[in-house]
Amino acid sequence: MAEFSIDRFVDRYAARAAGMTASEVRALFAVASRPEVVSLAGGMPFVQALPDDQVADVARAVLAEHGDVALQYGGGQGSVGLRERLVMLMAEEDIDADPDDVVVTTGAQQALDLLGKLFIDPGDVIAVEAPAYVGALTAFGAYQPRFLPIEIDEDGMLVEQLEQALVRGERPTFVYTVPNFGNPAGVTMSGQRRRQLVALCREASIPIVEDNPYGLLRFEGRAEACLRTLDPENVIYLGTVSKTFSPGVRVGWALGEQSVVQRLVLAKESADLCSSNLTMLMTEHWFSDDARWRGTLAGLVETYRSRRDVMLNALEEHLAGEATWTRPGGGFYVWVTVPDWLDTKALLAAAVERQVAYVPGTAFYPDGRGANQMRLAFCYPTEERIREGVARLGSLIHDETELYRSLGG
Amino acid sequence: MRVAIVAGGRTPERDVSLRGGHRIATALASLGHETWTVDPAERKLVESLRERPPDLCWLALHGKEGEDGTVQRLLDLEAVPYTGTRAFDCELTFDKVLAKDVLRRAGVPTPDWVVIEGSALRDLGAGASLPTAIERIGLPCVVKPSRSGSALGVAVVERAADLASAVMAALSYSDAALVERRVSGTEVAAAAIGAPLESLPLVEVAPKDGVYDYGARYTAGATDYWAPARLEPAVAAEASNAATMASEALAIRSIGRVDLIVDDRGQPWVLEGNVSPGMTDTSLVPMAAAAAGLSMAQLCDRIIQASNSP
Numbered sequence: 001m002a003e004f005s006i007d008r009f010v011d012r013y014a015a016r017a018a019g020m021t022a023s024e025v026r027a028l029f030a031v032a033s034r035p036e037v038v039s040l041a042g043g044m045p046f047v048q049a050l051p052d053d054q055v056a057d058v059a060r061a062v063l064a065e066h067g068d069v070a071l072q073y074g075g076g077q078g079s080v081g082l083r084e085r086l087v088m089l090m091a092e093e094d095i096d097a098d099p100d101d102v103v104v105t106t107g108a109q110q111a112l113d114l115l116g117k118l119f120i121d122p123g124d125v126i127a128v129e130a131p132a133y134v135g136a137l138t139a140f141g142a143y144q145p146r147f148l149p150i151e152i153d154e155d156g157m158l159v160e161q162l163e164q165a166l167v168r169g170e171r172p173t174f175v176y177t178v179p180n181f182g183n184p185a186g187v188t189m190s191g192q193r194r195r196q197l198v199a200l201c202r203e204a205s206i207p208i209v210e211d212n213p214y215g216l217l218r219f220e221g222r223a224e225a226c227l228r229t230l231d232p233e234n235v236i237y238l239g240t241v242s243k244t245f246s247p248g249v250r251v252g253w254a255l256g257e258q259s260v261v262q263r264l265v266l267a268k269e270s271a272d273l274c275s276s277n278l279t280m281l282m283t284e285h286w287f288s289d290d291a292r293w294r295g296t297l298a299g300l301v302e303t304y305r306s307r308r309d310v311m312l313n314a315l316e317e318h319l320a321g322e323a324t325w326t327r328p329g330g331g332f333y334v335w336v337t338v339p340d341w342l343d344t345k346a347l348l349a350a351a352v353e354r355q356v357a358y359v360p361g362t363a364f365y366p367d368g369r370g371a372n373q374m375r376l377a378f379c380y381p382t383e384e385r386i387r388e389g390v391a392r393l394g395s396l397i398h399d400e401t402e403l404y405r406s407l408g409g
Numbered sequence: 410m411r412v413a414i415v416a417g418g419r420t421p422e423r424d425v426s427l428r429g430g431h432r433i434a435t436a437l438a439s440l441g442h443e444t445w446t447v448d449p450a451e452r453k454l455v456e457s458l459r460e461r462p463p464d465l466c467w468l469a470l471h472g473k474e475g476e477d478g479t480v481q482r483l484l485d486l487e488a489v490p491y492t493g494t495r496a497f498d499c500e501l502t503f504d505k506v507l508a509k510d511v512l513r514r515a516g517v518p519t520p521d522w523v524v525i526e527g528s529a530l531r532d533l534g535a536g537a538s539l540p541t542a543i544e545r546i547g548l549p550c551v552v553k554p555s556r557s558g559s560a561l562g563v564a565v566v567e568r569a570a571d572l573a574s575a576v577m578a579a580l581s582y583s584d585a586a587l588v589e590r591r592v593s594g595t596e597v598a599a600a601a602i603g604a605p606l607e608s609l610p611l612v613e614v615a616p617k618d619g620v621y622d623y624g625a626r627y628t629a630g631a632t633d634y635w636a637p638a639r640l641e642p643a644v645a646a647e648a649s650n651a652a653t654m655a656s657e658a659l660a661i662r663s664i665g666r667v668d669l670i671v672d673d674r675g676q677p678w679v680l681e682g683n684v685s686p687g688m689t690d691t692s693l694v695p696m697a698a699a700a701a702g703l704s705m706a707q708l709c710d711r712i713i714q715a716s717n718s719p
Contacts, residue, residue, distance in 0.1 A: 013630070020628075030419065030420070030421060030423035030424060031419050031420060031421055031423070033419065033450075034419050034450075341574065343574060343577070343578060346562070346574075346577065346578030346581050347581050348581070349421070349557075349561065349562060349581045349582045350580070350581035350582070400577065402531060403527065403530055403531065403577060403580065404573070404577065405536075406530040406531055406534070406535070406536040407530060407536040407539065407573040407576065407577065408536045408537070408539065408573065
């Protein structure tokens, strides 16, 4: 008699690997890749809008003029030239920063991992929005924290809930937030909440991690001050060029006080030595031509705005009365809440059968909530596909409602 | 022999199929066969097969199109020989509503069940029959989509109040839901290969969380497996016998797997048959073969030979 172990290392894995399991939702996305399926699931930037020829020019120029540097290792913090450009980008949102206080990372995603490595011991409490960016939950999750989910409304994080948690004796290691057009909810934190949050965290000596991938994708209205601007000492700020330029170059960054930046650089070096000089140089060059990057970004914003409008109108047409949803002023996502008897994870198979896909809500909560919610992305599909996808979703939810009633609901 | 391995497809089990297909390809290559992979999601199947006609198609697809007879019927039409069960029998085995009746008629022990059809709910007021379903089957019960693989859409219902949502979830995967009596005991898989079908040792499946769901199947380490199963010889023989009866009733051919539960009194209950069992590193049939002393190459060789016999 023999016990079969399909993984000979199974008793050797660290406890933190326990959460890394196969998921049926990921399996269903294999089906969603059929061309006839309208995917409102993935948050892929619409890179087709980038001027190919100009990007090619940049790549050629980098290799021709700086080939010896581009193909070599670089410093762990990232080149000064690029960091100066990133400081310039942050100035667009009124953030005053010094290139010395910036560390370039492989997408902002790596910064999340490095922050987890630096700050989180098993059992530490991390306060997150509920719902929160799933990539942050998994990045931090590997360091085995306990998440403290703080609910949101149309003005962002309910800071009072955080305050009550502190009164109860919770002591988060840090608070993580995406205050502008958050992923997945598309909600923006109001100015008042920002000031409340910053004051509360300063008072309690709890650092804030402000993740701002979507801030420059604003469709309307005035920007609220970044948390970093409100309290530079207590806020670690994360940025990325994935949405303003390209996710393929994998350039993100963290901005913090020197003490934390130095540790981040060491952590970065032990993780991957350095980011790619080739793509860092391309990014630096891309943002060195003011008219080019601004023109491209303005075009992207216009495309996304128009797609957002199409999605909101389609939701109004097909789901009014059966669901509620957020109205993002920028970014990529609309967050939809359906009746609480509907399980969006179970429904996904039927949705894919009807040739539309979304991300079920539970992925964005650390505690199993969100079963009757879903994230819809308007960034990638064309307007026509968005209309079609939302119409399919509408008819599905309509039929499910009838089915539910027939079951005595 | 020139063998086209048909794997991938656009079903939730796409990755499982591709991984299994890769292992089969390696094994067949080591036996000296010429192999290549054909993925119906990448290119139209007929086109691929006409461009490079094989002597045999190895069907490593899972889920609807691969297991419900669709691909088999097409290969019948194109006169391309294939591994495994014939089209009609695939259709029958894949549809649990039909298969359960076939099993019962053949005298195979299978847990009591009732069927709730989506159309009957919509058009015939079947919702009013839900309490009757519970009365008939009892609690806890298992709700399954009639046509789906890898335990997708399957839920254990402990309380009557949860039946409706479980039925809705199952109907997301298929047009009918089975409500089946939950048998607790030892889960075993009975693999059979060759022509005539020959039983391999039973594999015992012991999911660490108690439920052999999608995650338990495809996350390494989430389930313990024992081959042969840790059953008394007489009990194992009876389970094996029930599995053979099931394979015969469902007309499973050249490769198949029957899933059973042996209850605390040693009585085997057949849950379902599979015409395209997984062939990945974490799959049950290769495990059963290993327990019988067969390498992956020997396993594949037996299946190829069986597929060539009339």
